[in-house]
Amino acid sequence: MSEQDQILNEVTTSEYKYGFYTDVESDKVPPGLNEDVIRLISAKKNEPEWMTEWRLDAYKIWQSMAEPEWANVTYTKPDFQAISYYSAPKKKQVNSLDEVDPELLKTFEKLGISLDEQKRLSGVAMDVVVDSVSVATTFKKTLAEKGIIFCSMSEAIQNHPELVKKYLGTVVPKTDNFYAALNSAVFTDGSFCYIPKGVRCPMELSTYFRINESGTGQFERTLVVADASSYVSYLEGCTAPQRDENQLHAAVVELIAMDDAEIKYSTVQNWFPGDAEGKGGVFNFVTKRGICERNAKISWTQVETGSAVTWKYPSCILKGDNSVGEFYSVAVTNNYQQADTGTKMIHLGKNTKSTIVSKGISAGHSHNSYRGLVRMGPRAVNARNFSQCDSLLMGDRCGAHTFPYIEVKHPSARMEHEATTSKIGEDQIFYCQQRGLGMEEAIALIVNGYCKDVLNQLPMEFAVEAQKLLAISLEGSVG
Amino acid sequence: MIEIVNLHASVDGQAILKGINLTMGAGEVHAMMGPNGSGKSTLSNVIAGREDYEITKGDILFNGESILELAPEERAHLGLFLSFQYPVEIPGVSVSNFIKTALNEMRKARGEEPLDASSMLKKMREKMDLLEMDKGFLSRSLNEGFSGGEKKRNEIFQMAMLEPKLAILDETDSGLDIDALRIVANGVNALRSSENAFMVITHYQRLLDYIVPDYVHVLLNGKIVKSGDKSLALELEERGYDWIKKEQA
Numbered sequence A: 001m002s003e004q005d006q007i008l009n010e011v012t013t014s015e016y017k018y019g020f021y022t023d024v025e026s027d028k029v030p031p032g033l034n035e036d037v038i039r040l041i042s043a044k045k046n047e048p049e050w051m052t053e054w055r056l057d058a059y060k061i062w063q064s065m066a067e068p069e070w071a072n073v074t075y076t077k078p079d080f081q082a083i084s085y086y087s088a089p090k091k092k093q094v095n096s097l098d099e100v101d102p103e104l105l106k107t108f109e110k111l112g113i114s115l116d117e118q119k120r121l122s123g124v125a126m127d128v129v130v131d132s133v134s135v136a137t138t139f140k141k142t143l144a145e146k147g148i149i150f151c152s153m154s155e156a157i158q159n160h161p162e163l164v165k166k167y168l169g170t171v172v173p174k175t176d177n178f179y180a181a182l183n184s185a186v187f188t189d190g191s192f193c194y195i196p197k198g199v200r201c202p203m204e205l206s207t208y209f210r211i212n213e214s215g216t217g218q219f220e221r222t223l224v225v226a227d228a229s230s231y232v233s234y235l236e237g238c239t240a241p242q243r244d245e246n247q248l249h250a251a252v253v254e255l256i257a258m259d260d261a262e263i264k265y266s267t268v269q270n271w272f273p274g275d276a277e278g279k280g281g282v283f284n285f286v287t288k289r290g291i292c293e294r295n296a297k298i299s300w301t302q303v304e305t306g307s308a309v310t311w312k313y314p315s316c317i318l319k320g321d322n323s324v325g326e327f328y329s330v331a332v333t334n335n336y337q338q339a340d341t342g343t344k345m346i347h348l349g350k351n352t353k354s355t356i357v358s359k360g361i362s363a364g365h366s367h368n369s370y371r372g373l374v375r376m377g378p379r380a381v382n383a384r385n386f387s388q389c390d391s392l393l394m395g396d397r398c399g400a401h402t403f404p405y406i407e408v409k410h411p412s413a414r415m416e417h418e419a420t421t422s423k424i425g426e427d428q429i430f431y432c433q434q435r436g437l438g439m440e441e442a443i444a445l446i447v448n449g450y451c452k453d454v455l456n457q458l459p460m461e462f463a464v465e466a467q468k469l470l471a472i473s474l475e476g477s478v479g
Numbered sequence B: 001m002i003e004i005v006n007l008h009a010s011v012d013g014q015a016i017l018k019g020i021n022l023t024m025g026a027g028e029v030h031a032m033m034g035p036n037g038s039g040k041s042t043l044s045n046v047i048a049g050r051e052d053y054e055i056t057k058g059d060i061l062f063n064g065e066s067i068l069e070l071a072p073e074e075r076a077h078l079g080l081f082l083s084f085q086y087p088v089e090i091p092g093v094s095v096s097n098f099i100k101t102a103l104n105e106m107r108k109a110r111g112e113e114p115l116d117a118s119s120m121l122k123k124m125r126e127k128m129d130l131l132e133m134d135k136g137f138l139s140r141s142l143n144e145g146f147s148g149g150e151k152k153r154n155e156i157f158q159m160a161m162l163e164p165k166l167a168i169l170d171e172t173d174s175g176l177d178i179d180a181l182r183i184v185a186n187g188v189n190a191l192r193s194s195e196n197a198f199m200v201i202t203h204y205q206r207l208l209d210y211i212v213p214d215y216v217h218v219l220l221n222g223k224i225v226k227s228g229d230k231s232l233a234l235e236l237e238e239r240g241y242d243w244i245k246k247e248q249a
């Protein structure tokens, strides 16, 4: 009960809370991209030849592609030759927290990430990515006993090459899109997770991403493989230090849910959105996709409050019969933020089901677009979709847009689509104020209520964090 | 407790309140009556601090201090409560979460610690029993899909939780059946003390049978045109407002 109060208490400052910079010496490649840089990254990471070739192939593909322009966002395109593609904290390969740079630990503290007993007791294992290289991983032992592999992508390439080779790029191929190709060429790290047959992962697996080095692009690569009849819940949370220049982020996440497996993937994203004038902020161009085999289920839940520009469509390929895809999303834009986000549900198998619940909240001068595709293929007998897309507007200078695309190739398919657009009511705010809530508290309460269906999908501790973020990111948006 | 002095208020340049004078002391119950559109809700909104209205003249003093410059929540923190004629829906926010948040905000403003979960729940139960409310009520989304009567009862529930100094009940009786009316009135009476005051806006004598007023006022065209004791309400019930309108003309 007191959590709510804590949240309200914390809704007091309007500065970007995680806008700080940790001064850690880093090992950084000079800006620019060419084959030599890719070879250098691969060499620094001591990768096998096949991996280097894979990257080079992706690079060739990327060179032949153009940056997509169909999204409802406008921004100055990044200069890909001005980005440094590799940066690793100099002190790496630590065995215990004592060996971690104290500055870094302080950063974690500020972010509220505790790698200590507290977190262990709450059952969270984390793979922390700081500027491209994982510096600390906890809980590996407990997981290992169950045969679960949870490690950085670099480690996976070293220690589990057969798994990486088998699955990497199978859901999001190198050719998929411009940013996915770029990521395939230059990804520096990320997380790898494998849950063996019939194993229920006993804890939430969690990765905290950070962008920490000035002018560094961040290209995470995440691969989650849930073998037959297994279950895993994966949490991804992001914060970035405040920066004046734009930072590019192009991650790729691939999920594979084999027969009867279930993957729950939750994201709270709070990268620097730029300041109130729209200066700075992270460009977030993410490709996330999962594939479901027979009776499998993939559930994406996201709370997106950060980034200057977001381009992101976590998707499900419902390949197996009776498979289920879910997408629950809250996307908040304030000031000059722009978000074009949504999902694709590709129904291939029989009796496949998908649910889409999208809550967009726009404030300030921001633009918030929902873009969703539901495709029901010729074999998708009795496929079902339910979509609910709501937009909430705060003030009259922002925009909400909905672009639903539907393709149905089988007559038995059924879809339901509901959409609403509402304005946060002065009546609602006054009502709350009359009961003693300040304007900011009132807005936080109303917005959290509006997002409840999505927040309910998040694991408890993440839900609390998400509520805070919603409140923080809407500060100063009304009145 | 509250002193309203020559209060003029307008919306979009149109005058609605045209010189209200009213003084209410602690322990008193005032009934405010008058035909539709005479300005009763406007008066309550203006006292509560709603922004849509422009105060063109006059003052509102609460315990001797002007509250015109205070935000609505600051007035609420002083102990002002408005039971809305049309309570709004807040989807996804449960009754319990809402009232908990409200009560703790009030406590914070008074420099008190938030109420711990078990005391909070105990208090909620107590007040719900008083108002003969169903337990399931607490987890419902605030006013969403509530019947008219449920909304009003929820307002009185919140009042009972917040224990205000001055409560304004804007047509709380409208939409209540006779049992609900009795229950709501009992709730109000249970709260009555020498420390607080009530302004009861109503069209009907039947509420005043239960909540017996010390004073009755008639608001007409933005002015209090007649005041009296409880017998005035009975007279209005019998004769309507026309005779007062004629007196004014």
Ligand SMILES: Nc1ncnc2c1ncn2[C@@H]1O[C@H](COP(=O)(O)OP(=O)(O)O)[C@@H](O)[C@H]1O
Pocket (backbone or CB within 6 Å): B011, B016, B034, B035, B036, B037, B038, B039, B040, B041, B042, B043, B052
């Ligand atoms: N926000 C508003 N905007 C425009 N007119 C208003 C507004 N509030 C009240 N009024 C007008 O003021 C008059 C008094 O309304 P109200 O105070 O609701 O009366 P009552 O509660 O006595 O029925 C009515 O003519 C109403 O239309």
Ligand SMILES: [Mg+2]
Pocket (backbone or CB within 6 Å): B040, B041, B042, B085, B170, B171
């Ligand atoms: Mg009225």
